[in-house]
Amino acid sequence: MRNLSLAETAVINCTAGFASHVRVLVQRGATWTDLFTLLPGDYLLGVSWSDSTEAPVGEATVSVVRNGPDGTRLSLAPMVVGSFLNTVDGAYVPLLREGAYFRVEVATVPLDTLRADVPADAWREVWRGRVDEVDAGGDELRLVGRDLGGLLQDTWIEVERNYGSTAGTPVQTVIQSILNDNGMGSFGLYTPLNPLSVRGPYVQEREPLLDAVRSLAEQIGWDVRMRWRQDASAFALTLWSPNRLTDTPVATFGPTNVLELGELKRSLEHVRNVVEVVYSDKLETDSTGTKKRKTVTATNPTSVALYGRRWMQVAEGASSLIDTTAEAQRLADAAIADLSESALSLSLTLPGIHWYLEAADLVQVLPDGVHFDTSQRLGVLSVEHECASSGEARTKLQLQGRPSTSRAVWAEKDARPGVAESAPFTGPPAPAGLVVTSVAAGFALSWAPATTGASWDSFELHVSSTSGFTPSQSTFKATARTTRFEVADLIPGRPYFARVVPRDAKGNQGPASAQVSLTAGQVGPNIFQPAVSLTSETPNPGFEANNIPGAPPDAWLMETGAWGVDAMLETTTVYSGTKAVRFAKTGAAARLASQSFAVNSNDILVASAYVAIEPPAIPGRDTVLFLEWYDRFGTYISSTIVATQSALIGNFTTMTGSARAPSTTSFARVTVGKLNAVDSQSAPYYAILDSCRVIILPAEPGWTPMFGLYGTGYDSYSDVDSNFGQPMYSREHSGRVYLRGALRYAGTGTLGATLLTLPPAIRPTKAKAFTVETGTFSSTSAGRLVIQPTGVVQLPRGATTFISLDGISYQLFDDL
Numbered sequence: 156m157r158n159l160s161l162a163e164t165a166v167i168n169c170t171a172g173f174a175s176h177v178r179v180l181v182q183r184g185a186t187w188t189d190l191f192t193l194l195p196g197d198y199l200l201g202v203s204w205s206d207s208t209e210a211p212v213g214e215a216t217v218s219v220v221r222n223g224p225d226g227t228r229l230s231l232a233p234m235v236v237g238s239f240l241n242t243v244d245g246a247y248v249p250l251l252r253e254g255a256y257f258r259v260e261v262a263t264v265p266l267d268t269l270r271a272d273v274p275a276d277a278w279r280e281v282w283r284g285r286v287d288e289v290d291a292g293g294d295e296l297r298l299v300g301r302d303l304g305g306l307l308q309d310t311w312i313e314v315e316r317n318y319g320s321t322a323g324t325p326v327q328t329v330i331q332s333i334l335n336d337n338g339m340g341s342f343g344l345y346t347p348l349n350p351l352s353v354r355g356p357y358v359q360e361r362e363p364l365l366d367a368v369r370s371l372a373e374q375i376g377w378d379v380r381m382r383w384r385q386d387a388s389a390f391a392l393t394l395w396s397p398n399r400l401t402d403t404p405v406a407t408f409g410p411t412n413v414l415e416l417g418e419l420k421r422s423l424e425h426v427r428n429v430v431e432v433v434y435s436d437k438l439e440t441d442s443t444g445t446k447k448r449k450t451v452t453a454t455n456p457t458s459v460a461l462y463g464r465r466w467m468q469v470a471e472g473a474s475s476l477i478d479t480t481a482e483a484q485r486l487a488d489a490a491i492a493d494l495s496e497s498a499l500s501l502s503l504t505l506p507g508i509h510w511y512l513e514a515a516d517l518v519q520v521l522p523d524g525v526h527f528d529t530s531q532r533l534g535v536l537s538v539e540h541e542c543a544s545s546g547e548a549r550t551k552l553q554l555q556g557r558p559s560t561s562r563a564v565w566a567e568k569d570a571r572p573g574v575a576e577s578a579p580f581t582g583p584p585a586p587a588g589l590v591v592t593s594v595a596a597g598f599a600l601s602w603a604p605a606t607t608g609a610s611w612d613s614f615e616l617h618v619s620s621t622s623g624f625t626p627s628q629s630t631f632k633a634t635a636r637t638t639r640f641e642v643a644d645l646i647p648g649r650p651y652f653a654r655v656v657p658r659d660a661k662g663n664q665g666p667a668s669a670q671v672s673l674t675a676g677q678v679g680p681n682i683f684q685p686a687v688s689l690t691s692e693t694p695n696p697g698f699e700a701n702n703i704p705g706a707p708p709d710a711w712l713m714e715t716g717a718w719g720v721d722a723m724l725e726t727t728t729v730y731s732g733t734k735a736v737r738f739a740k741t742g743a744a745a746r747l748a749s750q751s752f753a754v755n756s757n758d759i760l761v762a763s764a765y766v767a768i769e770p771p772a773i774p775g776r777d778t779v780l781f782l783e784w785y786d787r788f789g790t791y792i793s794s795t796i797v798a799t800q801s802a803l804i805g806n807f808t809t810m811t812g813s814a815r816a817p818s819t820t821s822f823a824r825v826t827v828g829k830l831n832a833v834d835s836q837s838a839p840y841y842a843i844l845d846s847c848r849v850i851i852l853p854a855e856p857g858w859t860p861m862f863g864l865y866g867t868g869y870d871s872y873s874d875v876d877s878n879f880g881q882p883m884y885s886r887e888h889s890g891r892v893y894l895r896g897a898l899r900y901a902g903t904g905t906l907g908a909t910l911l912t913l914p915p916a917i918r919p920t921k922a923k924a925f926t927v928e929t930g931t932f933s934s935t936s937a938g939r940l941v942i943q944p945t946g947v948v949q950l951p952r953g954a955t956t957f958i959s960l961d962g963i964s965y966q967l968f969d970d971l
Contacts (some may be wrong), residue, residue: 157383157511163263167509171413173263173363175508175548176270177202178278182256183248190219191270192545193240198223198231199544200295204282204403207396207553208514208539208561211365211380212304215259215282219251221296232291251298258283261542261652262512270546281510281540283381283390302381303342303390304590307365312337316359323353326476327394327809328378328435329369332394337364345391347385350375354476357438368828373568374476376555376563378560382513397534399492399516404519404532406512407815414549415557417502419526423560425555427467427494428458432487434471437478437660445662449481453487455495462498488567493559500555501533509550520946534558535824582655582665584608586638591653591673591887592704597643598673601704602640602655612660612782616640616655617667626656626667628631639704645675696848697732698724707747709737714826722828730765730807730845736831740839746828747844751785757854760797763811764847768802768840775834776802778842781826782814783850788822792840799830807845849916858883858895865898865901866909866948872897872957877943882960892917894963904955915945920944923965929953 159167166173179199180187190199205217223240230238233249241249259282262273284302291297301308312702316336318329327346334342337478352375359367365379372379377396384391409416430453435446440541448745458465469490471477476485500519511517516535522528533554544550555562584605592599604611613636617626624630630651633640645651651673668765693857698708708719716722718739722745725737738745754760766778779798784792797812817822827847833839862871873896882896898910922943929950942965950958 156513156516159396159511162681163511166263166265166509167507172412173183173507174266174268174546175306175542176262176264176268176273176546177508177542177544177548178259178262179219180258180261181250183243183250187258188250190217194222197544201541201543202495203322203539203541204259205539206380206514208537210561211369213282213284213302213381215257215284215298215302217257217259217298217299217300219298221291223295225493226649227930230298232290233289236445244334247672251296252274253288253289254282254645256299257286257300263508263510270544279510281508287785295770301662304365304381304392307334307339307342307368307392310339310365312359315361317356318352318359319356321356321922323355325349326354326371326375329354330371330394333359333364333367337365339689341620344394345382345387346394348396350377350394350396352476354483355478356716371476373560373564374471374486375482376486376560377494394491396835397560398517399489401517401559401625402532403517403560404514406509406522407519407521408505408552409521410523413503413520413523415524416523417504417551418553419502420500420502421656422500423462423465423498423500425494425566426458426462426498427465427490427565428455428462429453429465430469430470430490430494431462431491432471432477432483434475434479434483436480437678445664446478449480449483450484452490453484453488455491458495467494472910489560490565492557492746493562494556494565496557499531499533500536500553501531503552503554505550505552506548506672507543508540508548509538509683510540512550512552515540515560516932517558518552518554527676536562553903564650569730573813579667581609582663583611583659583668585668586611586614586655586657587668589655589668589671590704591651591671592643592702593674594643594702595639597645597652597675598651599641599702600653600671600673600703601639601640602668609659609663609665610666611657612636613658614640615656616644617656618640620649620651622645622652622672623655623670624652650674652809665697690849693847693849694752695881697846698734698736700734701734706796708734710750711736711747712750713750714746715828717819719819721745722747725843728767728806728843729768734847735843735845738842738844740841742832742839744829744832745777746781746826748783749824749847749849751789751822751824752849754816754820754823754851755854756816756820758815758820759813759821760814760851760853761795761811761813761850761852762825762848763809763850765807765809765829765845766800767807767843768800770802771841773834773836773838773840773856775802775831775836776840776842777830778810778828778844779830780810780812781825782849783824783826784817784820785822785824786819792817792819802840808844823849853888856885856887858885861896861911861913864914865911868900868902869898869899869903869910869955870910872899875899882911884913886917890967892919892965892967894960896960898958898960900955904950906952906953906955907949908938910948911949913942913948915946917967918942918944918946919965919967920969925963927953927963928957928959928961930957931956935959951960 160236179190191197198220202217236247259276261281262277284300286300332343369379381390382393418436433450436449439447458563468770477483484629520531539551560833586602586604588602588603615634616632617630618632619630636691641835652670655668694710700709721741721743722738725735729735768776780798781794783794795814797814798810800810805920813830873881880896883892925940927938927940928935941949
């Protein structure tokens with residue numbers, strides 16, 4: 156409860172009642188503006204605010220007149236730029252905007268006191284916060300805001316940091332450090348009473364700042380929220396605990412000063428009179444240094460006698476603040492104090508604003524002879540205030556049990572069977588099915604967790620060079636929350652032995668697995684980055700390299716379907732080697748894609764694969780082989796189906812096909828799998844794939860015209876007859892040259908003269924002689940054509956009116 160002056164106490168206790176006046180002040184720049192005194196009058200219509208143990212922050216709602224008597228000229232709507240009220244020194248600065256700070260003040264004065272007559276020192280600040288929302292859509296403008304704790308709700312811890320210490324750091328010091336490290340050092344934590352609780356080392360994860368600091372308080376049955384600090388006359392972020400043992404009410408109500416008695420309910424829902432706290436004791440650890448799990452219990456015998464035994468378990472994590480017997484007992488006692496007494500819940504509506512009441516106060520409600528005939532002393536769960544500028548005001552109280560922290564928080568901690576998972580003391584059963592795979596300088600070990608018993612949270616890996624070893628601190632290698640370990644710091648080729656030990660979320664250790672033997676492996680293909688192209692053709696075509704258990708073969712990935720479900724390794728039915736890929740009967744058109752490999756535009760790719768399809772040969776049981784094309788940025792261009800294969804009687808059969816790479820291609824990959832999800836009878840089918848390869852044939856050389864290289868008087872015969880092509884040449888990469896087309900002399904040419912001169916790139920090192928057709932198109936005879944090392948082409952014998960170059964081929968270099 157907040158302190159009252161003598162005058163306020165007298166006014167509140169007046170049997171005739173009292174008046175409550177409210178005002179709202181909004182900060183703009185360094186100035187606080189009273190919405191009541193805005194030119195030309197009171198813009199405030201009403202305000203409501205609340206304080207509840209069940210809500211981490213208080214909320215307030217303010218209603219004001221949107222437009223003054225001069226219309227938009229005196230508008231509070233923040234988007235009316237021309238409003239006088241949204242202007243400061245000629246600049247647009249809206250008064251009511253999201254993010255603006257505002258406060259609510261109340262004056263408690265005798266009845267019939269006009270607002271204008273309220274003394275200046277009678278105003279009390281009752282709420283302070285920031286605007287979250289401004290709604291100017293209706294006739295009234297509405298502000299909604301949270302108290303300053305909302306800033307901490309909106310601020311995230313962005314960097315994980317270590318807090319606490321082995322010796323123990325006071326929890327209030329840890330909270331202040333978290334605030335300082337995350338830019339909220341202006342919130343000086345107020346701790347009116349030392350909680351006498353320390354925090355061991357832990358890593359603070361990323362989460363809202365208010366959640367982090369409240370979690371620390373909740374672990375000891377305390378709370379962190381904005382509360383009034385009397386010595387500073389201001390609201391402060393406070394680490395506090397309700398006075399659970401008090402029997403002195405701060406106020407008494409009814410029946411003469413109660414407007415309405417609402418809810419009056421008795422319920423066992425929240426009653427807990429036996430509380431067991433499970434915790435990890437830092438003073439006792441096992442051989443691996445893990446804290447031992449222990450329990451303490453608190454009981455309220457009177458409540459047990461009245462309501463029966465209502466048990467609750469609070470299970471603290473292994474890294475909890477509660478890590479000693481004393482702290483665990485204090486938490487259990489706090490739960491008993493909050494939950495074991497009074498099944499009664501009551502709501503009251505009071506006239507006036509009782510701003511001095513706070514959540515977790517103890518109040519007394521006098522009997523009315525109708526609902527109850529004895530006084531009731533109950534803790535305040537929430538206080539809601541509503542006040543209009545006209546003076547109409549009321550306060551609604553929600554009361555239950557004794558002063559306490561949030562019952563919702565206790566409910567979250569409840570680990571009774573049927574409510575949440577109880578804290579076990581027996582660890583998970585030993586894992587089974589350990590599978591070892593050698594990797595570079597180590598091994599990968601996977602296993603199957605037990606399907607019965609306690610659930611696992613993490614596993615410890617123990618490695619030794621001695622067979623039959625017992626897991627201990629000296630053999631401990633790693634811990635992880637996964638069903639696979641990978642170790643890469645062993646001596647290649649040396650034998651080792653490994654065992655896996657399970658633990659649950661509370662740190663309970665289960666029995667170790669059976670021992671497995673292993674040998675540290677040498678360098679394998681999987682150590683390379685999978686996106687790096689190591690070859691110009693498909694690597695690992697036979698699927699023999701599979702260095703990551705549970706994943707597709709090295710350099711392959713699933714394009715459609717899921718590995719381990721729709722496709723998996725096959726070691727029984729294979730075409731070559733020891734492994735193939737089986738596409739399962741799952742009703743999915745699963746396909747496997749290779750790693751991308753480099754190609755050039757216009758290359759010819761010949762793709763092939765061996766497949767075995769489930770018999771009989773029912774239509775629709777088909778497999779398909781694709782080539783996919785990508786540009787130099789890795790962007791998909793298109794794909795080409797190069798082959799399909801239907802089910803055949805027998806074992807493996809090959810499907811093969813070829814395609815030319817599009818002009819902008821830089822990379823390609825091969826995709827192979829089932830063409831259909833089901834066959835023509837709507838039945839799923841399997842297919843087995845092996846030996847999927849791609850052969851790249853370089854693009855064939857093109858033909859180059861020799862126009863402009865003709866001898867004097869010679870030109871292309873195609874000028875006379877378009878059925879013939881002009882003289883052209885093509886040179887292969889190996890140095891083989893081909894000529895084609897036909898020449899002619901317009902008149903009567905001279906034998907031995909120069910027909911044309913070949914370009915330097917196709918001139919032979921020695922003279923070459925060929926027999927060619929000469930004469931006319933209708934009458935030809937054999938002629939003799941000679942190519943000199945200088946590139947000069949001559950016709951010593953034959954006719955010059957038609958000279959065919961078709962069929963001429965020679966090697967540039969005589970030694971090839």
